[in-house]
Amino acid sequence: MKKVFVVYATDNVGTAVLEPIHTGDHVGCNGERSDLEVIALDPIAYGHKIALMDIAEGDTVLKYGLSIGTASRDIKEGEHVHAHNVESNRGRGDLAERDAVTAE
Amino acid sequence: MSEFLGYIRPNGDVGIRNHLLILSGTVYANGVCERVADTIHGAVPITHANGRCQVAPDLRVTRRFLAGTAMNPNVGAVVIIDHFKEEGMTAEDLADDIAPTGKPVATVNIRGDGGFISAVDKATRYAQDFARRISLHQREAAPMSKILFGTECGTSDTTSGLASNPANGLAGELLIAQGGRMLMAECTEWMGCENWLTDKAANPAVAEAILAGVKHMEARALASGEDIRGSQPTGDNMAGGLTTIEEKSMGAVKKIGDSPIIEYLEIAEAPTKTEAGNYVMYGPGMGAESISSMAAAGCQVLTFCTGGGHTSNHPIMPTIKVTGNRGSFELMRDTVDVDVSGVFYGEITLAEAGQIVYGEVERVCNGYLTKSEALRDNNSFAIHRVGPSI
Numbered sequence: 001m002k003k004v005f006v007v008y009a010t011d012n013v014g015t016a017v018l019e020p021i022h023t024g025d026h027v028g029c030n031g032e033r034s035d036l037e038v039i040a041l042d043p044i045a046y047g048h049k050i051a052l053m054d055i056a057e058g059d060t061v062l063k064y065g066l067s068i069g070t071a072s073r074d075i076k077e078g079e080h081v082h083a084h085n086v087e088s089n090r091g092r093g094d095l096a097e098r099d100a101v102t103a104e
Numbered sequence: 105m106s107e108f109l110g111y112i113r114p115n116g117d118v119g120i121r122n123h124l125l126i127l128s129g130t131v132y133a134n135g136v137c138e139r140v141a142d143t144i145h146g147a148v149p150i151t152h153a154n155g156r157c158q159v160a161p162d163l164r165v166t167r168r169f170l171a172g173t174a175m176n177p178n179v180g181a182v183v184i185i186d187h188f189k190e191e192g193m194t195a196e197d198l199a200d201d202i203a204p205t206g207k208p209v210a211t212v213n214i215r216g217d218g219g220f221i222s223a224v225d226k227a228t229r230y231a232q233d234f235a236r237r238i239s240l241h242q243r244e245a246a247p248m249s250k251i252l253f254g255t256e257c258g259t260s261d262t263t264s265g266l267a268s269n270p271a272n273g274l275a276g277e278l279l280i281a282q283g284g285r286m287l288m289a290e291c292t293e294w295m296g297c298e299n300w301l302t303d304k305a306a307n308p309a310v311a312e313a314i315l316a317g318v319k320h321m322e323a324r325a326l327a328s329g330e331d332i333r334g335s336q337p338t339g340d341n342m343a344g345g346l347t348t349i350e351e352k353s354m355g356a357v358k359k360i361g362d363s364p365i366i367e368y369l370e371i372a373e374a375p376t377k378t379e380a381g382n383y384v385m386y387g388p389g390m391g392a393e394s395i396s397s398m399a400a401a402g403c404q405v406l407t408f409c410t411g412g413g414h415t416s417n418h419p420i421m422p423t424i425k426v427t428g429n430r431g432s433f434e435l436m437r438d439t440v441d442v443d444v445s446g447v448f449y450g451e452i453t454l455a456e457a458g459q460i461v462y463g464e465v466e467r468v469c470n471g472y473l474t475k476s477e478a479l480r481d482n483n484s485f486a487i488h489r490v491g492p493s494i
Contacts, residue, residue, distance in 0.1 A: 005266055005448050015266060015345065017448045030450040031266075047262035047345030061347075064270065064358055066300065068351035081347070088348035090296045 004050055006031040008065030013049040013081050015063075020045055027078075042080035049081040061086050106282050108469040109243035110250070110404075111180065114206030118250040119177035120404045120469045123148045123420050124235050126227070127174055129186035129195045130155030136185050136214060139224050144231040148419050154487050155186070155193060162491030167193050168372040169487045171201035172400025174209070175374075178420045180238035181208040183230045185223065188215045208234050243471065249283025249380065251469060254403035254421070255359045256290065258391040261411025262344055263445065265355020267428025267457065268409035271444045274458025275407070275465060276382070277361035283380045286360055287403055289371075289387040289394045291317045292325075292332065293356040296349035301357065304382065306364045313368035317386045359409060360384075371488055372400035391416050392486035395423065405468055407461060413440050416484045417476035422468050423484065425476070426461055441475050 002025050004014030009032040021027055021044040029036050029052070036052050044050045049063070055075040060067045069086040079085070110118040126149045128137040134151035141149035150173060154166045170193075174182045182202060186195040195211035202209050210230040214223040255272055257264055276286035294301055295318050305311035325332045336349045346352045366381040375383050387397050391414070395406055399421040407424045408416050413436035417423045427433050430445040442464050444457035452460070468474060476482075 003448075003450070007266055007270060007454070015262070017262060017266065031447060031454065034450075045345065049345060049347070063351060064265070064354050066297075066350075066354055068354065069348040082345070083342060083347050086347050088296075088350060090298075090348070090350045 001026050001028045001037070003028050003030045004044070005029070006033045006036075006052070007063060008032055010065050011062045012052050012055055013061060013063055014052055015049050016044045016046055021050065038078045041076060041078040044080055051075045051077055051079045051081050053077050055081075106248045106466075107245045108248055108251070108466060109471065110246045110469065111177070111241050112244050112246060113177055115204065117177035117205070117402070118246040118404070119180070120471070121178040121420065121422065122180040122238050122241050123178055124231060124238060125150060125174055125179045125182045125420060126231060127170060127182055127184045127198070128152060128155075129170065129184055129193065129198055132156065132187040133185040133214060136212070136220060136223050136227060140183065140185070140227045140231050143228050144235050146235060147231055148482065150419055150485050152485065152487055154489075156191065157494045159491035159494060160192070162489055163192050165371060165490050166487050167198070167201070169396060169400045171198050172372050172374065172402070173396070173420065173485070174198065174202045175205050176399055176402055176404070176420055178404055179207065180241060181234035183210050183212065183227050183234065185212045185214065185227055187213070208237060210234070247283065248279060248466075248469070251279060251284045251405065252287060252375070252401070252403045253279050253284060253465065254287045254289075254395065254398035254401075254406035255409070256391060256395050256398070256406060256416075257356055257359055257409040258416060259410045259412035259414045260356070261429060263428035263448070264409055264411040265352075265358060267444050267447050267454070268411070268426045269355060270358045270454055271428070271447070271457035271461050272359045272407050272409050272426060273361040274455060275461035276359075277363060278458065278462040279465070280361070280363045280380050280382070285366070285375065285378075285380060285383055287375075287383045287385060287398055287401060288357070288360045289385040289397055290356070290389045291321050291384070291386050292389040293353055294318050295322065295332070295336065296353035297357055300354065301365060301384065304362070304365045306366050306381070310365055310368050314365070314384065317368065320386070321388070369401060372397040374402045388488060390486070390488075392484040393488040395421070396485050397488060405465055407465065410440065415439055415476070415481060417474070417481050418484045419482035422474045422477055424464055424468055424474055438479070439475055439481075
């Protein structure tokens with residue numbers, strides 16, 4: 001079975017490090033969460049992330065046991081997790097501008 | 105508390121090496137420095153491009169880098185060479201800064217001592233005397249709590265945030281459990297995970313300083329025309345799978361573990377506290393400047409986490425390269441010290457990887473040569489500039 005790497009036990013995403021993953025592949029976890037197994041719904045390239053469970057819109061995406069952003073829409077177990085379905089909560093220059101305008 | 109065998113200095117600091125440093129006070133003394141070091145057994149030259157025509161704030165930073173490097177516990181004795189009446193920082197000024205450590209220091213002035221040939225003659229005789237004197241020093245047992253452990257990452261890749269950096273953070277926690285201190289610089293990389301750091305700050309002043317440090321670095325880049333916040337993560341990062349700036353930054357700052365951050369330091373400034381825990385320092389992501397600032401702060405040992413395989417090695421602070429990329433380790437087998445890529449293959453856990461890194465740190469503290477030390481590839485002394493040359 002192909003394996004992704006999970007840094008921390010509470011993470012809801014894993015990273016493809018050993019080999020690229022194709023749609024329909026059964027995927028297990030190295031690192032933490034060796035109990036989990038998911039079926040890939042998308043191709044996951046080297047360095048990219050796969051959802052280890054369903055993540056609802058507005059939920060926190062966890063890697064290293066810490067927030068790396070918020071789900072911008074519902075993400076299904078096995079889906080590719082990236083900028084198309086995750087929003088940053090930091091360094092948002094666009095929001096800073098919006099907030100500055102609102103403040104005026 | 106565990107112990108290591110080190111060189112106990114007159115001021116109580118403990119070195120893990122016993123270097124004779126031939127220190128250039130100015131760019132124009134570099135040639136003499138190198139000639140002296142060529143002649144003397146075990147002498148390490150440190151040369152650089154600074155010391156002349158610098159504005160005062162910039163010169164103060166240069167002075168901290170040079171004096172701090174000489175004050176590092178890994179240095180047993182110092183010969184400083186300058187060339188004329190240096191503007192605001194003579195060899196004697198540097199010697200005064202170093203004097204409180206109690207280590208032997210001598211100064212040579214190229215003009216005052218009669219030109220290149222006479223300066224080389226005089227400095228070489230000092231160096232010969234010092235080399236023999238420090239050769240009498242013996243390693244003695246000292247507690248690991250005396251270690252200030254610096255950490256850096258460079259040429260990072262997908263494996264860095266997943267393996268080498270978190271393993272390193274766990275290694276830091278093992279040292280802190282022994283009463284030691286870990287130091288992280290590169291405040292450019294704190295951007296996006298400031299809250300993770302401020303949550304660990306030992307007091308509000310440390311938290312404020314962390315936020316101010318990030319803002320200052322950002323403003324500095326902006327003043328040069330680069331909006332680093334707006335461009336993060338970069339297009340390459342995104343293509344590589346990094347989704348947000350917090351994901352990228354967390355991968356970098358996981359080089360330190362979960363212990364409190366005791367003190368915030370300005371660049372190349374030595375900690376004023378001895379409490380076990382994490383310490384952070386203002387500074388750029390540029391590897392050579394960053395690790396030189398940590399050596400100047402007194403770090404005896406440094407781990408350099410690298411995905412692509414880095415060559416960085418400081419002349420007086422052993423620089424242990426750690427990678428989570430097996431391909432890089434194979435390619436750079438003569439340069440990269442520790443391979444923790446086994447975590448990806450299910451061969452070792454991250455906790456075990458942390459123990460492997462800490463084990464290497466302990467061995468190097470006891471005298472084991474890093475790969476780059478054995479090669480004398482002393483490529484990474486660089487001074488951070490905060491002002492233009494005038």
